Amino acid sequence: xxxxxxxQEVVEGVAQIIIxxxxxxxxTPQTFDPDLDLVDEVGVDSMDLATVALVLxxxxxxxxxxxxxxxxxxxxxxxxxVLQRAPVNN
Amino acid sequence: MERSKxxxxxxxxxxxxxxKFSDILAIPEIRxxxxxxxxxxxxxxxxxxxxxxxxxxxEGCYYYQGDKASVPENRDPDQWRQLMRLEKERGIxxxxxxxxxxxxxxxxCEVCFQEIPLGCIATNGIRRIGSEIDYTIHVSVWGNDExxxxxxxxxxxxxxxxxNYKGDPRAVFIYxxxxxxxxxxxxxxxxxxxxxxxxxxxxxxxPVGYRGGLRHDxxxxxxxxxxxxxxxxQYPDNVCFxxxxxxxxxxxxxxxxxFSCPYPRVNTSTDIGLGRSFRQYRTDLSWDRTAACCVxxxxxxxxxxxxxxxxxxxSRMFRHAADPERFKAWLDxxxxxxxxxxxxxxxxxxxxRSLVAPPVTMxxxxxxxxxx
Numbered sequence: 001x002x003x004x005x006x007x008q009e010v011v012e013g014v015a016q017i018i019i020x021x022x023x024x025x026x027x028t029p030q031t032f033d034p035d036l037d038l039v040d041e042v043g044v045d046s047m048d049l050a051t052v053a054l055v056l057x058x059x060x061x062x063x064x065x066x067x068x069x070x071x072x073x074x075x076x077x078x079x080x081x082v083l084q085r086a087p088v089n090n
Numbered sequence: 091m092e093r094s095k096x097x098x099x100x101x102x103x104x105x106x107x108x109x110k111f112s113d114i115l116a117i118p119e120i121r122x123x124x125x126x127x128x129x130x131x132x133x134x135x136x137x138x139x140x141x142x143x144x145x146x147x148x149e150g151c152y153y154y155q156g157d158k159a160s161v162p163e164n165r166d167p168d169q170w171r172q173l174m175r176l177e178k179e180r181g182i183x184x185x186x187x188x189x190x191x192x193x194x195x196x197x198x199c200e201v202c203f204q205e206i207p208l209g210c211i212a213t214n215g216i217r218r219i220g221s222e223i224d225y226t227i228h229v230s231v232w233g234n235d236e237x238x239x240x241x242x243x244x245x246x247x248x249x250x251x252x253x254n255y256k257g258d259p260r261a262v263f264i265y266x267x268x269x270x271x272x273x274x275x276x277x278x279x280x281x282x283x284x285x286x287x288x289x290x291x292x293x294x295x296x297p298v299g300y301r302g303g304l305r306h307d308x309x310x311x312x313x314x315x316x317x318x319x320x321x322x323x324q325y326p327d328n329v330c331f332x333x334x335x336x337x338x339x340x341x342x343x344x345x346x347x348x349f350s351c352p353y354p355r356v357n358t359s360t361d362i363g364l365g366r367s368f369r370q371y372r373t374d375l376s377w378d379r380t381a382a383c384c385v386x387x388x389x390x391x392x393x394x395x396x397x398x399x400x401x402x403x404x405s406r407m408f409r410h411a412a413d414p415e416r417f418k419a420w421l422d423x424x425x426x427x428x429x430x431x432x433x434x435x436x437x438x439x440x441x442x443r444s445l446v447a448p449p450v451t452m453x454x455x456x457x458x459x460x461x462x
Binding site for chain 1: 110111112128131132134181352359361362363364366405407408409411
């Protein structure tokens, strides 16, 4: 049986996905501020977010609605969104 | 967390029927094109009316609908330069210089190019734009010379367009299919191909309130679809289009109904994407969110415009990542978009050769009985 995910684990997992997909440098999952606004402060665009969302779906086995993109503003908010939907936590 | 980004072999269909994005990307031909096109995700566009003037008068020209043409014209290169610098600061990386006829103000086009070097000029092609402005140039073609004389009040139009842009690597001749010029597309394409011209396709999209005879109907959409397929087969080295382009632009429903247009004119969200960044500037350098799309004053329900599709369909990657064929179709569409709009981008062979239906959305579910 899989262990439940913790918020911190998901925060770091989401950060890693964003770092990989956006090819961000000079930042690690541990140093990525989870409250940074991904659009305003990191420069994430809708195509980046679509890519990240698809990878999140694969990684956590969740379904993400396109209409929810605007809610996914920070790593923290994404992690909470994932935790609410991850099968292992439900 | 370990992430398995790549898989060694091409994936088989999943047993439960649901493809993972990583499985789709593991297919080598998909991965290759994906890696190519995603390098261009940084493109963020806005459009600019350059002048109120035009040297021809075309039936159904969207520019002269609404009040765009009633604002003053700013012809001060310094103010245009300042605008471009501000645009760059807010993240715009790609400019589309359009209405009414940019070739009449080359000095302003050059200023734009000097500040933001990626872009496109939409022109009727009668007056050549100098090669110092190294934007992609879209030359609008509406049929043979007889039709152009009738609809655009211009003589020998195709001949003059070809003389100006034959073999010019910047130029793409955009053939606009209307309800009554489908048959002419064959002879025009043959002439363009013979003259070493690149070709892509547009669909006439009626301006708001248009009552003329160019608006497509079900029969002309079907006829256009067949013509596009045949021309693509006949001139594969010249025509830049894909089967999915054909599907997306010849549906009974327009692009907005099919894909949900993200332009500010119909999208109230300012959170992300085009709703956040896109502006459509008028000749006085003002802009109006309620009119902001790439073809303002076009009837949204009839919009199948190639420029609109280039933003609308490409922005809907998520919906197309459902299975390999649909994702291939989307990648082909993006590949066409980049080849038609970005200087130096080379189109690769289409991955999806069948006519894949667009993703079914709630709008489509509510419109039963449509043959997509």
